[in-house]
Amino acid sequence: MSMTITNYTGDIPEIYVDSIRMAVGLFDFAFELGLQQISSPPGAGPPRIKTLAIVRMSPQHAYVLSKLLQKNVQAYETNVGPIALPADVLKGLGIS
Structure with missing residues (x-):
């Protein structure tokens, strides 16, 4: 099987993530990709995550x-x- 890969010339963002949450349904998977934010002092609770993208697929x-x-x-x-x-x-x- 061969594939042709097209190089897109539009603005496709390149992102770095250090957090992922997944949701699984009957017909799809969803991946919420995020970046951990600088947190409050230790013991102040879980770190905040900034969601950068949600990717869905079969x-x-x-x-x-x-x-x-x-x-x-x-x-x-x-x-x-x-x-x-x-x-x-x-x-x-x-x-x-």
């Missing part, structure tokens, strides 16, 4: 995206080294 597209992400993360770790994350972070996400 379950089939989300499945393919997950496989492509997995493949590319594995290639990254092969070339650069393991990505270290604290065990409590993984456990908190339910993916340990």
